[in-house]
Amino acid sequence: MTELRRPTSPATASGLRVEAVELRRIAIPLVAPFRTSFGVERQRDVLLVHVLGNAGEGWGECVAMEEPLYSSEYADGAQRVIEEHLLPRLFAQDHLDVTDVARVLAPIRGHRMAKAAVEMAWLDAQLRSAGQSLAAYLGATRTSVECGVSVGIMDSIPQLLDAVGTYLEQGYRRIKLKVEPGWDLEPVRTVREHFPSGILLQVDANAAYTLADADHLAALDQFDLLLIEQPLPQEELLAHAKLAKVVRTPICLDESIVSAAVATEAIEMGACSVINIKPGRVGGYLEAAQIHDLCLARQVPVWCGGMLETGVGRAANVALAALPNFLLPGDTSASDRYFRQDITAPFILEDGRLAVPSGPGIGVEVLRDVVDGLTTSRRVVRRVG
Ligand code: OSB
Ligand code: MG
Numbered sequence: 279m280t281e282l283r284r285p286t287s288p289a290t291a292s293g294l295r296v297e298a299v300e301l302r303r304i305a306i307p308l309v310a311p312f313r314t315s316f317g318v319e320r321q322r323d324v325l326l327v328h329v330l331g332n333a334g335e336g337w338g339e340c341v342a343m344e345e346p347l348y349s350s351e352y353a354d355g356a357q358r359v360i361e362e363h364l365l366p367r368l369f370a371q372d373h374l375d376v377t378d379v380a381r382v383l384a385p386i387r388g389h390r391m392a393k394a395a396v397e398m399a400w401l402d403a404q405l406r407s408a409g410q411s412l413a414a415y416l417g418a419t420r421t422s423v424e425c426g427v428s429v430g431i432m433d434s435i436p437q438l439l440d441a442v443g444t445y446l447e448q449g450y451r452r453i454k455l456k457v458e459p460g461w462d463l464e465p466v467r468t469v470r471e472h473f474p475s476g477i478l479l480q481v482d483a484n485a486a487y488t489l490a491d492a493d494h495l496a497a498l499d500q501f502d503l504l505l506i507e508q509p510l511p512q513e514e515l516l517a518h519a520k521l522a523k524v525v526r527t528p529i530c531l532d533e534s535i536v537s538a539a540v541a542t543e544a545i546e547m548g549a550c551s552v553i554n555i556k557p558g559r560v561g562g563y564l565e566a567a568q569i570h571d572l573c574l575a576r577q578v579p580v581w582c583g584g585m586l587e588t589g590v591g592r593a594a595n596v597a598l599a600a601l602p603n604f605l606l607p608g609d610t611s612a613s614d615r616y617f618r619q620d621i622t623a624p625f626i627l628e629d630g631r632l633a634v635p636s637g638p639g640i641g642v643e644v645l646r647d648v649v650d651g652l653t654t655s656r657r658v659v660r661r662v663g
Contacts, residue, residue: 293375294404298660299365299396300328301357304652306588306617313431315458315486316347322586322616323353326649327360329399332373336403337644339591340395341558348484348585349391349512349533349559356392361659363389364396369661376400380562390536390561397562398594398640406639411597413634413641416567418600422631426452426607427615428482428584431461435468442469445615449630452478452504452607458486463497470501478607482507485533489517492524504606505530505552515540518549528552532583536560538568545578552606556583557598558591566598574603582608589613589622593635593642596625600634621648 304324312319327338340360342351363386368374371382379397386393405412427450432438442453455465466481480503487495487509495509505528510517512533522529530552535541537560544550553573557566573580582599585591592610599608610632613624622642625632635641 292373293378294329294400294407295332295373296329296368296400296403296661297332298330298658299360299399300330301360301657301659302326302328302649302653303353303357303655304588304621304649305654306621306652308586308616309614309618311430312586314348314456314482315431315484317345319343319586322588323654324588325353325357325360325395326590326644327395327399329396329403331403333407334403336399336401336406336639337590338395338397338399338402339587339594340391341556341585341587341591342391343585351389351391356389356395359386359389359392360396361657364392365659368396374400376404377564380564391558394558394560394562397564398557401563402594402639409638411636411641412563412594412639413597413600413636416563416598416601418597418634419602420600420634421636422628422633423582423596423599423604423610424451424607425610425612425627425630425632426450426454426478426581427611428454428609429456431456431458432465435465438465439468439472442473446473446477448612449627450607450611451630452480454507454609455479455481457481457483459491462494466498466501466503478504480504480507480530482532483509485509485511489514489521492521495521496525499526503527507554508532508534515544515547515549518544519547522548522551530554532556533559535569538565538572541569542572545573545576551578553578553580554583554609555580555598555604556585557594558585559583563594563598567601570598570601570603579603579605581606582610584609584611586616588617589620589625589642590640590644592625593622593640596632596634597640619648621645621652
């Protein structure tokens with residue numbers, strides 16, 4: 279089979295006719311609590327979107343979390359929007375190609391994580407029926423990707439050193455420390471002092487600071503960090519541009535980058551010199567790939583973020599991270615960093631890397647028994663007529 283490339287359709291020109299969409303909610307416990315500046319996560323409440331179409335099935339994972347703390351979306355809200363606003367518009371089309379999904383859903387403002395989950399399921403279904411992997415479709419140039427790990431805020435410095443030490447032993451190529459006011463210079467200093475000076479280190483504030491903290495953040499410059507991720511609020515692009523003039527450490531944006539259009543504005547304003555790409559945050563893998571392309575053209579390196587995904591979302595993230603301008607290790611950690619039992623075959627770290635799935639679609643199979651055991655609700659929405 280000849281490989282098709284973006285933005286050509288992965289399947290037939292007429293696209294996919296979806297007959298039904300199963301919305302599954304699962305509650306999957308994390309191996310350890312994950313604390314950030316916005317809250318503590320003990321288990322992941324995941325919405326899975328399972329499309330059943332004329333040419334087969336596909337899976338999508340919605341990255342919206344249980345509560346609207348990282349961004350305004352949350353799992354219950356995403357499910358409601360999918361059921362009441364997205365699916366009726368999609369079912370109003372007879373056949374629909376995945377490259378037209380975003381256009382059909384464009385009248386609905388925002389709700390990008392909800393849209394991304396539906397588009398991902400569509401993409402998986404069409405690629406499976408075409409026998410093409412997501413990695414090949416997106417234009418991946420590697421068969422494995424370098425992995426970092428995001429380390430939560432801990433109760434004490436010894437606990438942090440313990441966690442970082444364990445991850446380094448496991449082979450992670452880059453450490454990201456979650457920071458917030460009161461947990462920043464001290465943990466970064468101790469980690470730097472404790473481990474070999476060559477380790478790749480960066481921090482993520484999840485918007486916990488203000489521009490008034492610029493001098494304080496500049497004190498991080500002495501620690502040779504790869505980048506500071508999202509120090510200021512999501513909407514404050516100009517403040518990030520001003521901060522970038524005060525700190526030497528590169529500014530990377532996560533929450534702020536909600537689309538290719540915003541990515542372009544942020545880069546041109548000087549608000550960031552690195553971008554964390556999360557497909558859910560930007561409305562899907564096709565928009566994510568566009569951001570990759572525009573960053574490549576402007577020589578802005580990108581890396582693949584994470585939202586504590588199960589194997590379903592992880593498979594697709596790893597495929598995306600195999601594109602050429604993903605120049606920094608991502609938050610694409612192994613399954614066992616998150617879950618005792620994943621809902622797909624586990625992603626395993628080998629020499630600090632995860633293998634890019636090469637099978638059709640997202641390239642992994644959902645373990646139905648495991649999903650059944652974790653299911654908290656299930657609804658099937660059918661096409662009428
Ligand atoms: O800001 O990158 C973030 C997890 C949930 C929500 C936001 C973020 C994160 C992480 C962990 O940092 C990334 C991962 O390992 O999936
Ligand atoms: Mg982040």
